Amino acid sequence: MTKKPWISLGGIGVFAVLLLAVAPLVLTDHWLNNLGKYCCWAIAAVGIGLAWGRGGMLVMGQGVFFALGAYSMAMHLTLETAGDRIPAFMVLYDPLAPLPAFWEPFRGAGFTLAAIVLLPVVVAGALGYALFKRRVKGAYFAILSQALAVALAVLISSTIRETGGDTGLSDFKYFFGFVLNDPANRQMVYLIAAGLLIVCLLAVWQFYRSRFGELLIATRDAEERVRFLGYDPANVKLVAFVVSALMASIGGALFVPIVGIITPAEIGAAASILMIAGVALGGRASLFGPALGAIAVGWGQSSLGSTWPDGWTYVLGLLFIVVILFLPNGLSSLPARFTGRARRTPVEQPTPAIAAAELEGVRS
């Protein structure tokens, strides 16, 4: 118990070396950029791991927070590209229309960065407060969050003049003054994404080893019991939810300069579910599972998905069924399964203990 966190910390170190030092040396620009994209999903996935794996909140609408970060960033980059003029896509619909009022503040780099951090905190804070205090949980929470993602995607689709609609926002030329076409700058953006993924892993690592991490598991497993220990479980869940929203927003914000386009399809229901998919695949309650799962799903999508687009969906679906059937705790529980045979992990033990207790009850 006292030793294990340090092993995980070492794991994060190895991961950091691989992402920050090895990957830029061995990968082509194209694949490095792709890896950057997976890192963005992984950042969101780390947050989902915290909220869902440890907190028990099935966050099916992380696309909402991904969008908050992504569109904040995209609006800033669009304005930066347009310079003093109106963004090109707006001119298409009405050459004389003024810039919508909510775009104006995103000219400022400081405001944009603050928005990427504060918007998800405020939105998730208000939403979580309203839901958790009213004890909305389980399937209701999942459906509600999913509905929000759908609603936001529809809203963006239908406001083509203000947000670019289904075509989305694209053709960014600059990233805070850096020319995005320059491979060196692209590598810098990748390094920022990979670095922030490491930071998020470190943050979650500290959460899991802290007392809060224990309390979060307790809340996940027996919310009412936690109440009777003098805590308000709503507050515990709120913290995890807000942190996960913040991570999704950071992932979304970096997604924009790396991929070069953001559309409602990247934040809607399907995209939100795909974010969950990586987490489930990797192992939602583990430290590395969500990030590695998200990277794996991303990689599968761009390699298999481009060579065999029809088959990829089936492969993903099949993988899902197999994992849920045989490895409900994801691929990261695979090593523990093998070593667990020899050591008898506590997870496998309860059955005899419960049986014994029942027998005792019958006898007395």
Add this chain to the structure above:
Amino acid sequence: MTGASLVVTDLRVEFSGFVAVGGVSFDAHPGEVRFLIGPNGAGKTTCIDAVTGLTKATGSARLGQTELLGKQVHKIVRRGIGRTFQTASVFDELTVLQNLDIAAGLHRRSVSLLRARRGIDPSIERALEETGLTGELTTPAGILSYGQKQWLEIAMLLVQDAKVLLLDEPVAGMSQDERTATGELLQRIAAKRIVLVVEHDMDFMRRFATRVTVLHQGKVLSQGTVAEVQADPQVQEVYLGTADAITEA
């Protein structure tokens, strides 16, 4: 420890027209092991639910000068009211130490939640010794025996430093030896705290109760020492077949 008593007056609980508890009054003081007994459906657990804020109720339940009814569950807990449940509910995936540490967190500042645990709180060590769980410190709570889980729950209440311990059938499913150990534990705890036990088990009640309140169909049937309650003809009538069980052996 303050000498405040738990005083429940004219407690009423209704579930959409059905009166589960209809004007029950009782009190419990530090230094006694107080029992609440009665046949199934008498409203014993509902009384505890009402005092702990789980169920809405009218009337009054005071700890010292503080009115408890109408407060939120976790705020009542912070006033020093702790309870256990009919089925032992501990956090199965967490170790005994982690379970107790969460219970102890009640008295910590919330910022300290972000740090990892260093060392073991002295109150946790005391509670472990008191309940005989010292050897199980790193055992996941899920694989404890049923009796041990109940003790862990009591230990959690001790770590919480609850002034009032409301125990819902704490010896259900326990062996005879475990019952005796639990009874003695309760008597030790009751020296400084208010202990109120809801029980079915008449033998356990006879051996360890200081004072007893008998509930029947949501009303107080009888109140007094074990001997007084046993002598009450009304109690014998309600228990019919089991009346023998009360008076005999």
